[in-house]
Amino acid sequence: MGYKTYTCPIARDCGGCEWLAVPYPIQLRRKQEQVEDLLGPMTREDGGALEDIRGMDEPVRYRHKAATPFAYGGRGRVLCGFYAAGTHRIVPCRECLVEDPRARRVLCGVGHVAERLHLPPYDEDRGVGVLRHAVVRCGWKTDEVLLVLVTRVDELRGVERLVAELRDECPEVTSIVQNVNDRRTNAILGRRCRTLYGPGFMHDELLGCSFEIGPTSFYQTNPEQTEVLYRLALEGVGGAGRVLDAYCGTGTIGICAASAMNELQVVGVEQVVGAVSCARRNAAANGVARRCDFVAADATAWMAREGAAERFDAVIMDPPRAGSTPEFLDGVARLAPRKVVYVSCNVVTQARDLSLLRSRGYRLERVTPVDMFPHTRHVECVATLVRG
Numbered sequence: 001m002g003y004k005t006y007t008c009p010i011a012r013d014c015g016g017c018e019w020l021a022v023p024y025p026i027q028l029r030r031k032q033e034q035v036e037d038l039l040g041p042m043t044r045e046d047g048g049a050l051e052d053i054r055g056m057d058e059p060v061r062y063r064h065k066a067a068t069p070f071a072y073g074g075r076g077r078v079l080c081g082f083y084a085a086g087t088h089r090i091v092p093c094r095e096c097l098v099e100d101p102r103a104r105r106v107l108c109g110v111g112h113v114a115e116r117l118h119l120p121p122y123d124e125d126r127g128v129g130v131l132r133h134a135v136v137r138c139g140w141k142t143d144e145v146l147l148v149l150v151t152r153v154d155e156l157r158g159v160e161r162l163v164a165e166l167r168d169e170c171p172e173v174t175s176i177v178q179n180v181n182d183r184r185t186n187a188i189l190g191r192r193c194r195t196l197y198g199p200g201f202m203h204d205e206l207l208g209c210s211f212e213i214g215p216t217s218f219y220q221t222n223p224e225q226t227e228v229l230y231r232l233a234l235e236g237v238g239g240a241g242r243v244l245d246a247y248c249g250t251g252t253i254g255i256c257a258a259s260a261m262n263e264l265q266v267v268g269v270e271q272v273v274g275a276v277s278c279a280r281r282n283a284a285a286n287g288v289a290r291r292c293d294f295v296a297a298d299a300t301a302w303m304a305r306e307g308a309a310e311r312f313d314a315v316i317m318d319p320p321r322a323g324s325t326p327e328f329l330d331g332v333a334r335l336a337p338r339k340v341v342y343v344s345c346n347v348v349t350q351a352r353d354l355s356l357l358r359s360r361g362y363r364l365e366r367v368t369p370v371d372m373f374p375h376t377r378h379v380e381c382v383a384t385l386v387r388g
Contacts (some may be wrong), residue, residue, distance in 0.1 A: 001318060002247070006059075007376070008097050010092075010093055012294055014084065014091050014093070015085025016376075018377060019058075019375045021094065024374060027371075028053050028055045032053045035367070035379060036283075038347055039354070041173070043367050048361070048366055049366050050367045051368040051369075053369040053370065054225070054368065054370045055374070056374055059098075060097050062225070063099045065103075065104070065135070066135070066136055067136070067188060068081060068110075068132065068134055069122075070114065075267075078094060078131075080107060080108060083094035096233070098374070100138040102138045103136050106134075106136045107136055110134045119131050131150075132152055134148065134150065135150065135179075137219070140204055140206055140223040142205065144174045144203055144204070145174050146174070146202040146213065147170065148193075149176065149196075150179045151181070152181065153180070156178065159359075162196075163176060163196050173198075173299075175191050175197060175199055175202060176197040178194045178212045179194050180192040180193075189215070200214065203216075204223060206226060206230060206252060207259070209282075210282075210287045211254055211255075212278055212281055218275070221373075222372045222373065225370055225371065226252075229372070233257070233382055234252055234257050234318075235263075238265075241264070242310075242338070243264060244259060244267050244268075244312045244315045246317045246318075246332075247269075247318050248279060249272075249275050250282055251283060254292060255301060258286075259286055260348065265292075265293075266292045267295065267307075267312075267328075268292065270296065270297075270298040271297060271299070279294040284285065302333055310335070312335055314337050315332050315335065315337045315340050317341070317342050318343040321352075323349025323352060329353055333361065339385070339387070340357060341385075342354065342357075343382050343383070344383070345378070347381050363385060364383060364384075366382075366384040366385045367381065367383045369381050
């Protein structure tokens with residue numbers, strides 16, 4: 001019996017699922033080989049374990065966040081879908097194999113409403129028009145759906161009718177937020193938000209903890225595999241008494257750790273002030289506010305100043321794709337925690353950073369790849385290091 005493969009009518013034009021025609025077991029094998037090539041030699045040298053990749057049972061409908069650009073299609077039509085690979089030509093899409101089924105229905109619904117109300121889509125060449133993008137987040141463990149309309153201008157004419165039409169077209173939506181992006185940029189979101197309907201945020205759950213997710217919050221796209229990722233991070237922390245959660249965002253990893261281990265104390269550091277406020281609300285909502293302290297600061301600077309006098313048993317770090325910096329990693333080494341848990345979305349930069357930590361007295365104990373984005377080349381990885 002051959003391997004099962006998946007098909008999509010726009011796969012060739014879209015390019016988002018570049019490995020869709022590759023059987024999933026072979027995708028996992030390729031990702032495992034990538035991690036073994038980059039991290040295998042140093043893991044074996046340190047006497048650590050490089051485990052098998054953690055894949056999905058059914059690698060479809062895993063994306064709980066989706067977006068679409070809008071463009072004028074002629075004769076009053078509004079186009080929505082995906083950009084064709086390497087272009088800004090929109091490939092229409094009515095359903096997507098890897099998205100929560102609600103997501104594309106809502107995004108297409110926004111396009112229908114824009115056509116009916118003659119809401120002009122953004123023309124990126126001329127810098128005119130109103131509706132640039134729509135972004136939708138769908139709860140994994142909840143029925144909540146947050147819709148974000150990204151516009152070029154602050155003022156929306158007939159906003160009451162717009163909201164009414166959207167609620168009628170997309171009854172699953174529980175909140176609608178306008179985000180204003182008036183810059184000539186490829187970035188989707190701007191800095192200003194206005195709630196048009198509902199609370200202006202949604203909730204979802206990870207490892208039994210509830211989290212508030214706002215229009216600009218970072219929250220993993222694949223929550224099912226996020227739980228796998230977080231369990232590995234928590235296992236790496238073990239019974240540590242005090243944990244520093246760097247790059248903590250809205251506090252998801254630290255709060256899950258505090259909820260799972262009753263004696264654990266967490267300090268989370270994040271430079272985005274709004275994310276820190278959200279993290280504090282999340283900690284209170286999950287009953288761990290007394291054991292979770294979230295600080296608005298640059299993590300590297302904080303470790304050099306306030307954190308220098310603190311003692312931590314473990315550090316959890318979850319940096320962006322570019323990885324960490326030598327200054328941050330030196331700061332971690334100066335804190336001298338017994339364990340460092342490095343959660344990475346880019347194994348190339350993770351390998352670079354792990355080499356620096358190893359040069360500062362740490363050794364790799366455990367490395368586990370996690371497949372967060374089936375049908376793509378991307379692979380996440382959790383590495384646990386111990387001092388000495």
